[in-house]
Amino acid sequence: MSMPFIPVASPLKQYQAHKHAIDEAISRVLLSGRYILGDEVAGFEREFAGYLGAQHCVAVANGTEALCLALKACGIRAGDEVITVSHTAVATVAAIELIGAVPVFVDIDPVSRCMDHTLIEKVISSRTRAILPVHIYGQPARMHEICEIANKYGLTVVEDCAQACGARISNKKVGTFGHAAAFSFYPTKNLGAIGDGGCVVTDSLEISEKLRALREYGWKERYISSEKGMNSRLDEIQAAILRVKLSFLDEDNARRRTIAERYSHAVDNLSIIPPYPLPDTEHVMHLYVVVCSARGSLQEFLKERGIGTALHYPRAVHQQGAYEGRIRGSDSLPVTEKLYERILSLPMYPELLDTEVEKICIALAEWCSSQ
Ligand SMILES: Cc1ncc(COP(=O)(O)O)c(C=O)c1O
Structure with missing residues (x-):
């Protein structure tokens, strides 16, 4: 089934x-x-x-x-x-x-x-x-x-x-x-x-x-x-x-981190770049967002295997109609703009089953090896 x-x-x-x-x-x-x-x-x-x-x-x-x-x-x-x-x-x-x-x-720092x-x-x-x-x-x-x-x-x-x-x-x-x-x-x-x-x-x-x-x-x-x-x-x-x-938040955050570690272990750090939490910080993995230059292909591959993905966000704020050209600061935000062409969010919530995490890891590894 x-x-x-x-x-x-x-x-x-x-x-x-x-x-x-x-x-x-x-x-x-x-x-x-x-x-x-x-x-x-x-x-x-x-x-x-x-x-x-x-x-x-x-x-x-x-x-x-x-x-x-x-x-x-x-x-x-x-x-x-x-x-x-x-x-x-x-x-x-x-x-x-x-x-x-x-x-x-x-602009942002590309790692954090x-x-x-x-x-x-x-x-x-x-x-x-x-x-x-x-x-x-x-x-x-x-x-x-x-x-x-x-x-x-x-x-x-x-x-x-x-x-x-x-x-x-x-x-x-x-x-x-x-x-x-x-x-x-x-x-x-x-x-x-x-x-x-x-x-x-x-x-x-x-x-x-x-x-x-x-x-x-x-x-x-x-x-x-x-x-x-x-x-x-x-x-x-x-x-x-x-x-x-x-009362469950710390437990939930720990589960998110465990899932994140498993995803990060499954990818090749080349065709899919995982998040790298800054040293001395505890990331709570509200979202698990990878960077992938062939994002469309990865998204399609995961979808065919019943795995949802999303973009957080499809556009940076200064690239959205309501804010375009209206905001002061740097003329361009090269790191932000480059990131937006390649980000992809994978399923992340504490209730994900181990079997589901396993299925996602297998799919990620399979896609990486096909690149
Ligand atoms: C970074 C950030 N700031 C602010 C908000 C606004 O929160 P709310 O949707 O509760 O108004 C959100 C959530 O949507 C968010 O992700």
Whole structure:
């Protein structure tokens, strides 16, 4: 009997793996009668801050708003320049523009695929206020170096941790390096809700208080807006589900790494180049992305064998219609642009069966030997 098609991600399998605990958590919320900003959100904020080693966590509606609110709470305003990368989900750049700030791109480092810190100083101007690195695919960006540059120029650092829950540099988790950090709990993320969700973490009490006000109409006191805010709250149901999943996160990340090691062992490092996690970092393999110059052929070969693939992403942000030619920074981003011609994401989620991983490894090795 042939195996069913293996997708790139499967939030359904994650639900099925923890069905009993998740159903119990949902029903606990339903019966509590409190559906917005109650004990579950407060509990998740406490537990997630504790997990990361951060002082404060403020849960919000999604990762994009987490980025907007983090930037705002750190004092970034319309017209300020924010240095970031084009190799990211469009949400990173959309968030900067949503608050009226100006994204300025630097290229990436080809090995880590994260911000190339050696290029930052070249684009700093009198209007630069912040640096927004992205821990893409689960690989921590070079935070020590980035924070050193930020300190030298008095800039704010906001980390985009949407793809990197639990990733570390030595023993320090991402999200605890900058002034604030944004997380997304979109269902396919390595800590995923069953719907939208996000949060901001920070060690600053002042920033956390600002965030709590901004996420709820600028209220410090109920029904009284002391500043302009919005509605960006995490639902109680999502918080209860995230508390269940948080308790499995380290185990899930370890399983992702085991699968990644097996894939990396199966490829030839020539026709398929695997991700190389930076030394002294713990990559969480939210996505397993290879570089392959014959990408189309590999994609077709895997598809014929019932193995799904995807592009993260089909185009870099500055190559998309809405952003083309509008973003300041380098004239071209050669490393980013070259990468986008060759990247391919393979199936990666903790519930992949050993037999499925084996099947993928055999297919990868077979394709490599045919090159
Ligand atoms: C790097 C990155 N930043 C930001 C976001 C935005 O998160 P959300 O989809 O929860 O708004 C995502 C996820 O889509 C992401 O991958």
